[in-house]
Amino acid sequence: MFHSSLASVGSGMAGGKSAECRGGVGRSGNQRVAANRRRRLHTDVSLQDDESVTCGKAGQLAVIAVSAALCLFHGGSAFAYEPFVAIRGATIETGGKQGRIATGIVVLKGDKIHAVGQDVKIPDNARIIDARGKTVMPGIIDPYHVVSGAASGGSATRTIVINGRTYTIRSTSSTSAPKFQRIVDGFDPYEANFRPLVRAGVTSANLVAAGYGQSALARMSITEPGELIAAADGLAFVSLTNDSTSLGVLRAGLAAGKASSSGASTASSSRRSSSRLSPAEQTLWKEIVAGKRRLLVNASNSATILHVLKLVKDEEKVRLALVSNGPNIYETLEQLRGQPVSLILAPSIDFKPNSRDRICVPRLLHDAGIEFAISVSVSQSSLSGSQDSPLVPLAFLVKAGLPRDVAFASLTSVPAKLLGTQANLGTIEPRKTANLLVFDGDPLELGSRLETVMVEGETVYED
């Protein structure tokens, strides 16, 4: 505990410095970034660990000295040599070919997984972590984390009640199509609060906003906010509902993507349809139509799912990931069957629409042979409610008949695949990034707690 908090202080300082040098990220100016950084640094210290605070009160100079030393140690280690870390004696849910290893060893080298298995030779100089009785699994990848604050121009509706009458209000921008926004452009890592996400075992998150834009992949190294964004060129995301303005975004995008791929014959029409799209958008849609990049569509209701399926019906290469809630997916299950569509949904047991019957939509999807990923942060309230036993909602799904390995995959390897990062993330296999979660028991047991979260070989959270 002491070590980790000090490390965060130290590297936080280093990160702050580097951020100032680089000139900040996002819209905020240098000074604001620096100020934010300092503020955060202090709150970090005071919130995170009482010990360190008292220590700081006793001799602040000493803390700074120690943290500076640690910072040096950390920085130096990356260049000098990468120490081996071996986690021994734990049950390993690899999520890969080896499946579940009852008692095994994971060897990490720097930020990568070096080896994993039942009988793996532990290098001589390795730091050994004894994890007997514990369970190690890959870090959770959240394929659809909505960044608040960066949101704009969606056509979302909300409901208000005046004098007992219910009114549905469309957002004022519903008449005009939402504007394209790149998450990296409007995202301030110093303002982002990913702590609840990290405490829930999320090690990577695909950041999106309401509306329409390009996502960014974040790595949850809270020690280094300046380097939070792992990949700025994420997937195209769009929130849709069943009206022309909203569906027009998808329609125009597909048309632009098709026009620029089919070349001169449709040049005139493409110029008209794509004139409103920025070059970045056009490239994105071109890749979507060519099947090189997946498209994330958040469908606000079941009707929208049908409209979207109808729109992409003729685009054989388009790979779609639909975000929706359980009841909507349940209603459209028959129409989704056999479609080249993956789904992203929250880990919940839902009510059958217009009924009091309960349904486990992930299980129904699995039975129907439809690929799905689970986003733990789709519902923020359930996220904060499930702290340090983040897989409890998943346990309900398993209890309701979802196979255990499918449940694990839906949190790890499937989202990795949806995001196109399956080469690095999603399973515990050699040469993959060392994003690991250590539970003090079976993650699906109610009593188990998430003890350690490791991102790229570094412990970012410890219970």
Next chain:
Amino acid sequence: MRTNRSVNATSEYGPRNLTRAWFSVGISAEGLARQPVERKRGRLSLAALAGMALTLAVILPASWRPAFGQQPERRAAEQEPATGKPAATAKKAAPGDALGDSITAIVGADIHTVSREVIRRGTVLIQGDKIIAVGQDVKLPVEAKVIDAKGKHVTPGFIAMRMSRVGVSSSASAGSGLADSLDPYDRNMKFALGVGITSGAVSLRSSRGRSSSRAPNDRFLGLEPEVTLSDDPEFNPDFGDENTQTCRCCGLPIQPTEPITPTSSSTVTPTRYAVLKLSYGELEPMLVTQSPFFALSSGSLTGALNRHSWRQSIAKAREYLKDQAEHEAAVKAGKKSTPPKKGVSDDLIRLVKRETYLRTDANTADSIRGMIALARELDYKLMLDGVTEGWLTASDLGEQDVPVILTPRNRRSPVKGREDSSGSSIETAGVLERAGVPFAVAALSSSISMSGLAGRDLTSLPLEAAFAIRGGCRPATALAALTLVPAQLLGLQDRLGSIEVGKDADLLILDGPPLDYRTYVETAWVSGKVRYDRRQDRVYPVFDREQLR
């Protein structure tokens, strides 16, 4: 058979021939039967067909009466040749149909075909989204999925002439955007299907501007109360005069006045409608047609200025048609000609060409006669909505062949001192039937509000038709007023409104006689699929009436 029908529908549009055209549609099944039975795919033996025909001959006089009284002798004469021929035939699937579509057979029910006789204990064969055979001795294909409907009644799906906020939100606008706004999972569709409504004309927001008859709440863009009766654009409170408009802010009636200066531009903006099928859960069949008729509020056709601008619009459309014809002739002759500029909407052109109806509301005897006179003067097909005083004007309506949309329970107080010649009458339906006026029945409200399961909302539609029977019309006519007549008024008689070979498989299996207040819809079929199942959907009470005895 198809060509035959279309010729009837388009060329015989003279006022005198209208009824005839309608009958031709009704008897087109005979035309179909005269076609050679395709032996390869025909699923009926000739012997069976002959047997069928015999049964028909027996049943016909007893159970079937023409829907539109007026010309029974004519009807009988046309029926004559049919009795000697097979009445039902297994038709080869239409070219568009997938051959692999499975066949469903509904067996054992009394089939109310509406266009023809009631078939006792008959069979309906459905393939894909079409009806492929109807009759008493239809041979079941081996692969057919058989649904036992013994003791039940089968009718065509009901068609609502006034519908709002079903399958699409009321903020949806007409035009190209409508297809995107459809919601095949709208809960209201289940309520409507539950009483047997399988399709209907849904009112929309005009794509150009909002129509004058909008509800007060629509002043706030995007605000839509979920359940309010007065929001309904078609809602007609009894304020005494049919020209009364309600104030947008307080909802109180405004007495009509002649405008002192021209208030609006000369363009006429019709209220927009679209015909939707309630194919719950499926998008493709939903949108049947847009602008099935040209709908104007009576307000925009009353008063000297409004009438003047309406006459001008019609004249403009005629002028365009004339110029277009001249242009086409010139092109045909090889001369150079520029196409005329089209200053009017396509809908108006279709009205002038007598392809669609003008739909407007008229309730008092005076306004009914006024609208008829205007239609006669400007030569377009007229359909009247409301006609509360129709019992006083039945002969005028009958002579001019003006079909009406009737709400039998609509009330209107008589003018003091003229109690015997003004106001509403429950007998209107019967009077209209005897005068040969085709009428469709519409519910008191066009939207669904759960405050009235058997009350005044859209779900009371079958009950409303029952009140037509109460007012003295025949049950068969009342059933036609929910099925075939609205289909004809919408120009969709080729697809909807009766149980005939080749028509869309939109039908109901009822647990009792249609229009009985006790009857529930067991299953509602739209485009060949079950979209409502009483036992599964549990929208309406589920119990077994037999057990209660």
